[in-house]
Amino acid sequence: MAIKDSLKKWQELRDLIGNRKRVLLVTHDNPDPDSVASAAAFQLLLGSKDREVEIASGGELGRSENRALLASLDLEIRSLYWLDLKPYDFFLFLDSQPGSGNNSAQLPEDAAYGIVDHHILGEAWPHEPVFTDIRESYGATATIAWEYLSARNIKPEEGLATALYYAIRTETSDMAQGAAKADRKAWNSLHSKIDWEMLHEIVHCRVPADYFRMMKVAAEGASLYGHALVVDLGETRHSDTIAEVADSFMRLEQAQWVLCWGWNKDRLMFSMRNSTQKQHAGRLARQLVGHHGSAGGHAHMAGGQLSIGERGLEETRLLFRRTIVPGFLEAIEVSDRDGVPLMEL
Numbered sequence: 001m002a003i004k005d006s007l008k009k010w011q012e013l014r015d016l017i018g019n020r021k022r023v024l025l026v027t028h029d030n031p032d033p034d035s036v037a038s039a040a041a042f043q044l045l046l047g048s049k050d051r052e053v054e055i056a057s058g059g060e061l062g063r064s065e066n067r068a069l070l071a072s073l074d075l076e077i078r079s080l081y082w083l084d085l086k087p088y089d090f091f092l093f094l095d096s097q098p099g100s101g102n103n104s105a106q107l108p109e110d111a112a113y114g115i116v117d118h119h120i121l122g123e124a125w126p127h128e129p130v131f132t133d134i135r136e137s138y139g140a141t142a143t144i145a146w147e148y149l150s151a152r153n154i155k156p157e158e159g160l161a162t163a164l165y166y167a168i169r170t171e172t173s174d175m176a177q178g179a180a181k182a183d184r185k186a187w188n189s190l191h192s193k194i195d196w197e198m199l200h201e202i203v204h205c206r207v208p209a210d211y212f213r214m215m216k217v218a219a220e221g222a223s224l225y226g227h228a229l230v231v232d233l234g235e236t237r238h239s240d241t242i243a244e245v246a247d248s249f250m251r252l253e254q255a256q257w258v259l260c261w262g263w264n265k266d267r268l269m270f271s272m273r274n275s276t277q278k279q280h281a282g283r284l285a286r287q288l289v290g291h292h293g294s295a296g297g298h299a300h301m302a303g304g305q306l307s308i309g310e311r312g313l314e315e316t317r318l319l320f321r322r323t324i325v326p327g328f329l330e331a332i333e334v335s336d337r338d339g340v341p342l343m344e345l
């Protein structure tokens with residue numbers, strides 16, 4: 001798609017929202033840089049003196065980089081846990097879709113909503129959206145947001161430019177994985193407009209002591225099966241810890257795949273990373289989880305979850321350990337390999 005297509009989509013969205021006064025932008029639970037930066041951009045795009053545009057998400061931000069990003073943007077994200085959704089007259093889901101497992105928004109009946117995302121469009125829930133702009137080939141939702149800004153000739157200030165840049169950077173592993181031409185175009189344009197100090201503060205952010213405790217638990221819970229590292233984190237304090245560990249453990253020389261799993265509150269969650277071209281992580285994650293829960297993602301990054309609910313914690317952990325982990329090892333053809341604890345490699 002080109003900028004002129006984004007202009008058309010923008011006009012369609014603008015006309016649909018019309019003179020609605022309260023818009024809620026909803027990111028996925030435990031928002032990552034892509035959803036945070038996209039939300040910041042759409043707040044700018046849709047906000048006016050007659051319209052209040054707020055941002056909400058479920059879960060929390062545990063990852064220090066994401067907290068640093070939020071702090072430097074001075075952005076307020078409301079918790080879906082507390083928020084009454086009835087007063088809003090339009091909802092826009094960013095980098096996410098309602099009912100997709102990683103989104104705990106319970107839309108009011110007849111709520112008008114739209115979706116801007118780069119994940120495969122799932123089943124309409126609880127009813128059809130009135131607006132969709134889904135671009136599966138794009139590396140980041142932030143790129144779509146940038147195109148909307150460009151189409152309207154809005155030049156993002158340094159903070160927002162940095163956030164969008166950082167989002168594209170994390171979603172595409174510095175343009176190396178899953179980046180489309182459009183992502184490159186956005187990246188190149190943003191490059192000259194960012195606040196390098198702010199970027200440095202995010203990328204090299206300080207971490208609490210808890211981070212090192214978590215890394216210790218992760219290292220002790222990791223085993224290598226051929227070229228796949230499986231990390232059992234157990235209970236995690238923050239749900240985004242699972243993705244954080246998966247990202248950092250992909251640095252292991254032998255690892256072409258990482259499957260990191262753990263549980264937090266009522267959910268068992270996992271993150272999958274893949275450095276090969278052979279298989280699509282998102283599709284594999286969906287296939288492994290099947291009817292047990294929900295999963296999705298892209299070629300190199302995926303995630304999913306199983307609700308613990310009535311199944312109970314022990315049953316859910318057993319299900320993961322005895323069905324999903326072996327299924328994963330088989331799918332990537334290392335099921336004949338014995339697991340070697342990372343600490344004994």
Ligand SMILES: [Mn+2]
Nearest residue numbers: 034095140141
């Ligand atoms: Mn994304």
